[in-house]
Amino acid sequence: MKRWIGAASVLIAGLSATAALAQSGDATRGQRVFNTQCRACHTLEKDGPSPAGPNLHGVFGRKAGTAAGYEFSDAMKNSGIVWDDATMADYNRDPKGKVPGTKMVFNGVKNAGQLADLVAYLKEATK
Numbered sequence: 001m002k003r004w005i006g007a008a009s010v011l012i013a014g015l016s017a018t019a020a021l022a023q024s025g026d027a028t029r030g031q032r033v034f035n036t037q038c039r040a041c042h043t044l045e046k047d048g049p050s051p052a053g054p055n056l057h058g059v060f061g062r063k064a065g066t067a068a069g070y071e072f073s074d075a076m077k078n079s080g081i082v083w084d085d086a087t088m089a090d091y092n093r094d095p096k097g098k099v100p101g102t103k104m105v106f107n108g109v110k111n112a113g114q115l116a117d118l119v120a121y122l123k124e125a126t127k
């Protein structure tokens with residue numbers, strides 16, 4: 001019985017380590033998500049163009065809807081969001097759910113792993 005409990009706790013510890021890894025996201029995989037789902041409308045480099053959506057350079061830590069040189073919707077300007085890992089994931093999972101009235105025409109990244117990868121990539125690539 002004791003041995004069984006020992007084995008079970010090793011198994012549980014292993015499972016939660018795997019969950020933690022999945023949460024933190026992989027920037028290399030995230031780049032693929034960005035390229036296929038966001039790149040048509042967004043650039044990430046400093047002073048990059050805003051082809052349809054705003055340039056996202058320096059977006060982490062910034063208040064939503066305040067990037068210079070882009071005409072945001074009132075919904076985004078008044079959302080009260082400050083972009084961090086959690087708000088970035090929430091918004092990109094369901095843009096219209098998180099910011100009703102946003103003019104970002106995008107259905108959302110529904111896969112939790114892809115979403116975590118995307119956020120990891122954005123954190124690096126928007127610095």
Ligand code: HEC
Pocket residue numbers: 034037038039040041042052053054056059063064065066067071072073074075076077092101102103104105106109118
């Ligand atoms: C069809 C074009 C389009 C696609 C695809 C798109 N976006 Fe957007 N995005 C926009 C537009 C337009 C806005 C401005 C929204 C507003 O003002 O309501 C925006 C706004 C944003 C903002 C807010 C920026 C700020 O400074 O407040 C973030 C963050 C963002 N998009 C990330 C993404 C990510 C990540 C993806 C891919 C998963 C993506 N977008 C896909 C068009 C798009």
